[in-house]
Amino acid sequence: MSFTSEEIAYLQSQHLARLATVGPDGQPDAVPVGFEFDGTRFYIGGHNPENTRKFRNVAAGHTKVALVIDDLVSTDPWTPRFVRVYGTAELISRAGRFDSARYLEITPHVSWSWNLAGQPFGPGNAGSFAPRRTVHTSQSPSPAVP
Template sequence: MSFSDEELAYLRSQRIARLATVSTDGQPDAVPVGFEYDGTHLYIGGIDPARTRKFRNVRAGNTKVAAILDDLPSVDPWVPRYLRIYGEAELVERDGRFGVGTYLRIAPTVSWSFNLDGKPFGHDDTGRTTRTVHEVVEAG
C-alpha cells in the first residue's frame, strides 16, 4: 500500500518535518528538517549535509529512521494532526530542493496518520489512527 489521498494532501501541505536517526552508540537524535516527496521517497538535504549528525548516523549503517509531520491548526478547539513515517534511509546524490548534492532518500515502510480531516479533539474522544504498511521500493 501507499499513502492515502488524504495523507498525500497533508504530506504535500507541510514544509517542515522532524527526523529521528540513531547514532552508533544508540543515542537517538531528532532534528527539524526541510523535505521533498516525489511520490515514492522523502528526500532530506540541506547546507553541507554530510557534516550533520543525521547523515553521519545513516552513513555509519543506522538506516532506520522516523519522521513526523504535525501541526495544530487550532488550540480552541484543540485540533492536532500528524503523519508519522518509519523508513529506511540511504545517501544519494541528486539535484533537489537544496541544489545538487548529497541527500537522505527515505523509503517509507510503515506510517500512521491521525485526524488529518482536522476535527476538534478532546479527552473524551477516541481518535482513530490509520496504519499503513508500505511496499518496499527498490532504489534505482
C-alpha cells in the same frame, strides 16, 4: 499499500518535519528538518549535509529512521494532526530544493496518519479518533548518482 490521496495532499502541504536517527553509540537523535515528498519517498537535504549528525549516522550504517510531520490546525479548540513514518534512509545525490546535492532518501515501511481532516479533539470525541496504519509495499530504492 501506499499513501492515500488525503495523506499525500497533507504531506505536500507541509514544510517541516522531525527526523530521528540513531548514532553509532545507540543514542537516538531527533532534529527538525525541511523535506521534500514525491508521493512515495521523502528527501532530506540541507547546506553541507555531510557535516550533520543525521547524515553521519546513516553513513555509519544506522539506516533505520523515524519521521514525524505534524501541525496544529487550531489551539482552541485543540486540533492536532500528523503523519508518522518508520523507514530506512540512504545517501543519494539528486537535484532538489538544495540544488544538486547529497540527500537522505527515506523509503517508508510503515506509516500512521491521524486526524488529517483537522477535526477538533476533546473530551466528547476522544474515542472517535484512531490512527490509520499502513504497511508500505517493498519498493526498490532510486539509483544513487555519484
